[in-house]
Amino acid sequence: MATPSLDTIFAALSDPTRRAILQMLLEDDMAVTDVAEPFDISLAAISKHLTVLTLAGLISQEKRGRVKWCKLEPDALRDASIWMQSFGQFEAVNLEAFEAYLEQALTSQGKRPDETAGPKE
Amino acid sequence: MATPSLDTIFAALSDPTRRAILQMLLEDDMAVTDVAEPFDISLAAISKHLTVLTLAGLISQEKRGRVKWCKLEPDALRDASIWMQSFGQFEAVNLEAFEAYLEQALTSQGKRPDETAGPKE
DNA sequence: GCCAAACTTAACCTATTGGTTGAAAGTACG
DNA sequence: CGTACTTTCAACCAATAGGTTAAGTTTGGC
Incomplete structure (x- = not known):
């Protein structure tokens, strides 16, 4: 995939649900259903959030069997931070x-x- | 003002025009009209962007005479970076x-x- | 083979975003 | 005083975001 733009990365980070998901993934890789569990919104909404995070390069998703595992990908985050440090x-x-x-x-x-x-x- | 949320900061950073404005303000404080000059959009649009940046705490605006000066405020940026460093x-x-x-x-x-x-x- | 589990897709809704234009408000100045 | 300059406000518009529910698609297991 082309490296995601800062636009995409920062937009992904601007949502509290998505930041919370990233925090959770710090601990360990998780299945979509498990990611959704602590939140009060529908599974479909979580699925959308995960797509946004994936497009931003902040996570990756790998399907094993019927379970889709989500994994943190800190590279995009580093890109954003590097931009910040240009200040x-x-x-x-x-x-x-x-x-x-x-x-x-x-x-x-x-x-x-x-x-x-x-x-x- | 209450310290702006990460939501607000990241959302502000997600727009390329606004990031470009921040880059420009790195050089020096600027009047609104001068900020607008290199861009292809209306002054009113720039004015809105500046409001967004101000609400995010990324810049401050001070009116002297009929000119409103925009000044970079890196503190909010630091907050965002600190959040990132938790990863x-x-x-x-x-x-x-x-x-x-x-x-x-x-x-x-x-x-x-x-x-x-x-x-x- | 069938049912349930794990997701995604589709259609929809409302609120927000980023832009427009035109008019208004405040200020400097000849 | 009147006019031009600097900036915002108001009304509007199209597109996007974040959520919903309901239906569809794979896949695992009895």
């Missing part, structure tokens, strides 16, 4: 935050190295 | 860049980084 100021802000984190991590390192060694998961 | 694989990629920056920033700053202090997981 100078934003990058600056980001790096500032980094520095702040860094400084704090370094200072407190003398005291409690283990607790401050990295970002929380 | 495991993607985070890994990003943290690599973090580490690289960190190392370079510290060395050029004259600080003494302890090489083991970087975020790593």
Whole structure:
């Protein structure tokens, strides 16, 4: 498939249901029915959302037997993020935050190295 | 204003005209008419796009005299990026860049980084 | 072979989006 | 003061989005 446009990716991300689905798929691959379970909308609606996510390249779907498995595909997400990082100021802000984190991590390192060694998961 | 939702931010980013406007505002603050100049659509349409960007918190607008100046506001963008970073694989990629920056920033700053202090997981 | 399970498709509905044009509002200036 | 400039508002339009229900299509299993 041609790599999806930023238009498509951002549009896909703009819906809370779809973002929630992506979060769920972080944990594990899921069947369509299982994806739909926590939501209050019809299976057909979920099926549409999954199509949107697939067209955006954010997930892939593979049919095994009568079950269609959905899998997270983080590449598209990375494309979107790269676009964001093309913003100078934003990058600056980001790096500032980094520095702040860094400084704090370094200072407190003398005291409690283990607790401050990295970002929380 | 209440901090705009991810819905609003991503929806704002999903339009190519609006992303182009953001790119332009990276260079400098601009008046509405000047923002509109390179585009092939009506001024009213641009005005609407600017409203969308403002509601998303991606830009701010300040009126001085009869000119309304548009200014990039990268905070909302950062929110969106933070959401993205909650995605495991993607985070890994990003943290690599973090580490690289960190190392370079510290060395050029004259600080003494302890090489083991970087975020790593 | 038949029924149920797992999805998708089709037809439909309403609200929103992105665009238009034309008029209005506020402001600078000769 | 009047006029031109900058921007928004209002009314409108076509297309899309997100949802519905009902019917259709594969596939697995008794």
